[in-house]
Amino acid sequence: MFEGEIPQLIGDLSSLKGLNLSKNGITSTIPQSLSKLKNLEWLDLSRNQLTGEIPAALTNLNFLSFLNLSQNHLEGIIPAGQQFDTFGNDSYEGNTMLCGLPLSKSCKNDEDRPPHSTSED
Numbered sequence: 200m201f202e203g204e205i206p207q208l209i210g211d212l213s214s215l216k217g218l219n220l221s222k223n224g225i226t227s228t229i230p231q232s233l234s235k236l237k238n239l240e241w242l243d244l245s246r247n248q249l250t251g252e253i254p255a256a257l258t259n260l261n262f263l264s265f266l267n268l269s270q271n272h273l274e275g276i277i278p279a280g281q282q283f284d285t286f287g288n289d290s291y292e293g294n295t296m297l298c299g300l301p302l303s304k305s306c307k308n309d310e311d312r313p314p315h316s317t318s319e320d
Contacts, residue, residue: 250274269289
């Protein structure tokens, strides 16, 4: 019955291999600090009230073999690359505002969006 935010300090648990915070009352966004958990093999944040986008830096978790972000309120484009390319629809189901592969829901304006500029945004 955890509530509130996922603490940023959790990213300092460098030896952590698995994190299951499913079925709680966790709110806010997925902290960027989770991308520092380089030994993480499984991450389950399902069935909470998480909002915002999935941090693209999570794609750098090279040992991640299981991901469940289902049944939250996440939105935006699902990050692609590395381990994230191996996860299926069930990792994201119930997040009606998510789009992109592996979901069948494509992202609006993907083709109309200009390439990212490294100068002024």
